[in-house]
Amino acid sequence: MKIVAIRETTLDMAEATRNAAVGFGRMTASVAVVEVETTAGHRVRGYAIDSPGRYASGAVLRERLAPRVLAADPAAYLDASGTLPDPWKIRALAMRDEKPGGHGERAAAMGLLDGAIWDLIGKLQDKPLWAVLRGPKLGTPQVPVYATCGFYRGEDDLEKLRDELERAVDLGFDTVKIKGGAIDLDADRKRIDAALEYLGGKAKLALDCNATMTLNDARLFLSAIADLPIAWVEEPVDPLDYDAHRALAAEFAVPLGTGENLYSAADARNLLRHGGLRPERDLLQFDIGLGHGLVEYLRIVAEAEDAGWLRENFVPHVGYRFALQVAAGLGLGRHEVGPFQRIAYRPAMAGACALPGDAPGIGWEADPAFASLFAALDR
């Protein structure tokens, strides 16, 4: 088996929405394909796509990581059988001559390469990725999900919010998340009260503040919603301000979620060491693809388990079908679904759980929301 091509392109992910940190009017993301030729002469393709929110990272893949892999002797990246790529060897090859620290766009580019390799590993064994990760003895897993809705909109904000929440309940979701943490606390509280009213107790409500509040603003926000039944509050403060997380976890009972803007095991370790988060209630939301990929994520999960965290604490940021397969394979707590975003991601569901399916690899081609996005890569 030999890697014969690594290609990427940039997707337009623009939407007329915003969260507390960013507007999505010029948002982009990368999609990538890794193509291999098997010893029998067949071509097989593995695909990957970024979670939205951090822009395309294709230049790093194109200029640095891909040339290192393509220049290597296949022996340097094949596993012991000689028929499968070894994701750990690919990672080491692609990241050769890269300094430690500074985990930004590079982490996302590495995650694209890693995600496409895991897709290939499933396809080359004719197994869905969750079965590769979980082993053959367990039945088809079902993964609890939640629906991300309620981005801020300049026009018709509350009408769109009501429409999305009602449709999410109709689709079967028992938990939804909306944006919070905008400057005006009163307006935010009214919007949250409205969301609870629209849901009418049919689904739990979580809030996502996108990390722009100061510690004191976060205290005011959490105090203002302390009487409400909120499932969790995401990113109340800067993702790197571990002391602020420690303070909020000590002062407020509501579960906290964070980690989607920390892109390495080194950063994740710091959050667990210094952030004062509580394994009995808080959520670890590291993004698998934006954070170097599954090789790094497996290390983060293992280290967190050693520190007393459970698989249920892990609720990866977006990641679409890749995150679904990993959540199913590893038995993670919950999977994020954005059914009303520019990519209308709607995995097959059974009740309030998503089903990763039996398609080999990650199953991107079997999902109409993604199949067409990868077409531009299939030269």
Add this chain to the structure above:
Amino acid sequence: MKIVAIRETTLDMAEATRNAAVGFGRMTASVAVVEVETTAGHRVRGYAIDSPGRYASGAVLRERLAPRVLAADPAAYLDASGTLPDPWKIRALAMRDEKPGGHGERAAAMGLLDGAIWDLIGKLQDKPLWAVLRGPKLGTPQVPVYATCGFYRGEDDLEKLRDELERAVDLGFDTVKIKGGAIDLDADRKRIDAALEYLGGKAKLALDCNATMTLNDARLFLSAIADLPIAWVEEPVDPLDYDAHRALAAEFAVPLGTGENLYSAADARNLLRHGGLRPERDLLQFDIGLGHGLVEYLRIVAEAEDAGWLRENFVPHVGYRFALQVAAGLGLGRHEVGPFQRIAYRPAMAGACALPGDAPGIGWEADPAFASLFAALDR
């Protein structure tokens, strides 16, 4: 005044050398220009260049940061006089719709834009940048420097080491730094002993380990050199492993330096909060350009001063003439010079100090090592 163009290109920075973390065989860096048209109709250009080691970051500048600035009304980025760009406004504009955290290639691209703006601010006032930062009452500053030499080489390693150290002493340097932290402790110790012999007491010796040792390997390394007169040891462990820094600072007397792979005020704050470093001896080596630029650096310096650190503790990573101007203007401890690297940077010196000169702005055009590098941008 109006910004009319922002351009960048990638420089080949390849060298047949390595440190403990990376080889430089395919190294690149970005250069950038910001061109303004004054109200009198004159065109003025500000320049910036990355420190080497992290590859070019031009795609982020080209795809995200520059279009935001170029699309803005000049009123959004001019200072109160209307004649100068305001670096804080430029920063906010360029970073609009960027999420917190993940400070990697984006931080370097922002640093290019920031550096070019500061060059313009000097030129538009006909003052060297150090005088803009320092105010008019102080005389021409002199900045203590050290020479970075002794990268690992596959061939003739010790001969090249001897040659560089002797030439550094001849050039007037009273402090030099060589690489350390390679796997084989005995070979490293022999190389360090040789360097001390070559220097013959004419210059102090510092060591740069480039952040690849585990905590225990770092303990072995620091124990193995504990009897030697070493000025400081740089990056013994991963830049994000604050607990490991804390352990080493508690166990070893030698001054430690770190920070060149931390690219934001949030990361710098974590190092100072959690890293256990000692203001009476340790060095803070944040890279001004790779870490969002001078706007961010001024914030880091101010916060560190509040925490008991002195300007003398700040020894920025590379940065060339931009870092020299900032060190002169702010009165920082020392400036890094690489006289024998691919860009043979040799600022004018008086004794063992570098002189930033009187050229307006940063003075790139007056320095033959840089003038030609920016030529490709001058369409």
